[in-house]
Amino acid sequence: MESTNIFSDVQKHIPITxxxxxxxxxxxxxxxxxxGALNRSQMALAEAYIGGLEIPDAVFRSLLYASMPVLFKYCPSLLAPYEWVLRESDFLAESSQELMQVQYDLPQAMFNRxxxxxxVIYPKYSTGFWQHGATNLKESQMHMIDQVIERLGIEDxxxxxxxxxxxxxxxxYIMSKFPNVRFTGLNLSHQQCEYMRQKMQDLESYLSSERFTLYEGDLSExxxxxxxxxILSIGVFEHVGNLTHAFQKxxxxxxxxxxxLIHIITVRIPNNMSSGFTHRYIFPHGRYWNHDAVPSHNRDLKTVExxxxxxxxxxxxLTAWLERFDxxxxxxKTLDYGMDYARFRRIWRxxxxxxxxxxxxxDGEYNGNGQYLMTHA
Structure with missing residues (x-):
């Protein structure tokens, strides 16, 4: 016990670990x-790639396979490039309108492809579940939703x-399996809401039934x-800056x-994580919460499993998405991305x-997805 305390006391004076x-x-x-220095070097590589530097995919992957285990296991604090990543913000969500513009309001045809x-399986921008024998992207997404149904205990x-x-x-998908389930969808993206409104007019879509209601707007309002x-939320809390306020709402x-049921990208390292590249180009103010972050917020909701x-x-x-994207x-390539297509393509690749x-x-043991079943505290 005494040696453990000595180690902890020494470690607090050692950087990066x-x-x-x-x-x-x-x-x-x-x-x-x-x-900050590591982030600048990563951004320099990203900017070079976006600018046309040719790096074979195999070489790129080899660099990450060599470096990321060192960072995850021994230097996890270097994976938080900005101060705001480490703590809750004052706002429920940050840069939400910017996020819609640079990410979710891109051409629908590109996302469909x-x-x-x-x-039945519409575009779904979160992980599939492959460990139960899925052989393609569609099956993996069906298996993932089936898992949500089981863990949330959805009943007709x-x-x-x-x-x-x-x-x-x-x-x-869930309404296709339960004829008496009703859904209310809450979404800030106008582009995604327009897609759903079209489906709500399509008699072959379960969204066209009176069992689905759409609310376009922000959670805080x-x-x-x-x-x-x-209540379920899949792949949203990476964009939520304040878990306390969100859970209260x-x-x-x-x-x-x-x-x-909250489904979120999570990291099994001592701190939250982010990426300077994705913050700038893909998910403004996006962060990956530590795997213990959700259970540590138990004022209004508590994690029971x-x-x-x-x-x-x-x-x-993501590999399937990249193959389909390519x-x-x-x-x-002729769609409107708000920038030169060649640049957009390299950013997204x-x-x-x-x-x-x-x-x-x-082996996927440090960076994956967390699912949290919660009830009133």
Whole structure:
């Protein structure tokens, strides 16, 4: 016991290792400087790639396979390039309108090609679940939603709120399996809402039934006339800057005996993580919460069960997206991306290649997805 205390006391003075919240002032400042230097070097590589530097995919992946295990295992604090990554912000969400412009309001035809667009499985911008034998992207997304159904304990007749419902894939699939389930979708993206509104006019879509209601707006401003049996949120909390405020809001929408399932990219390192590249080009103010972050916020909602989904699942999903993205160039290159298409293509190739490889490093044991079942505290 005494040796453990001595080790902890010594470690707080050593930069880059262990928990940043316990560091001495000098060790903390030194670590932040080193994290900034690493981020600048990564951004230099990204900018070179975007500018036309040819790096074979195999070489790119080899660099990450060599470097990321060192960072995950021994230097995790270097993976937080900005100060805001390490703590909650004052706002429920940051840069939400900017996020819509640079990410979710891009041409729908491009997303359809990259993510897939089938009669029941609409584009879904989160991981598939491959560990139960899925052989393709569509099956992996169906298996992932089936897992959500089981873990949230969805029953026929439930009224469910889907916070950040994307293009309506999850509500559509679940309503196809439960004839009396009702859904309310809450989404800030106008482009995604327009997609769902078209489906709501399509008699072959389950979104066209009276069992689906769409609310376009922000969580902080949302109000509903009735409380929900279940709430689910898939792939949204990477964009939420304040878990405390978000859980307080969700709790206010939940029946006294209701359940919430949060699905989120998570990291099993002492601190939260982010990427300077994705912050600048893909997900403004996006962060990956530490695997213990959600359970540590138990004021309004408490975690009663949690699971870790190995990162190999997201690796396979992102690899499938990259293959589909590459295969669709001829049909999507004339769309309006708000910039030169060649530049857009290289930004997105770097993004899909970068994240797809990072999730596979360390056999997916450090960077994957967390699922949290919550009830009223």
């Amino acid at each position: 262990g928990d940043m919240s316990s560091k001495s002032s000098i060790a903390y400042k030194t670590t932040r400087l080193m994290a 990259m993510l897939g667009n089938w009669p 007749g439930d009224h469910i709120l889907d916070f950040g419902c994307g293009w309506g894939c999850v509500p559509n 949302a109000q509903f006339s009735e409380k929900f049996d279940k 969700l709790a206010s929408f939940l029946k006294s005996d209701g359940k919430v 949690r699971w870790y989904m190995n990162g190999i699942n997201y690796h396979k999903t 295969a669709s160039q001829a049909s999507v 770097f993004y899909l290649l970068l994240l797809g490889t990072i999730f596979a490093t360390c």
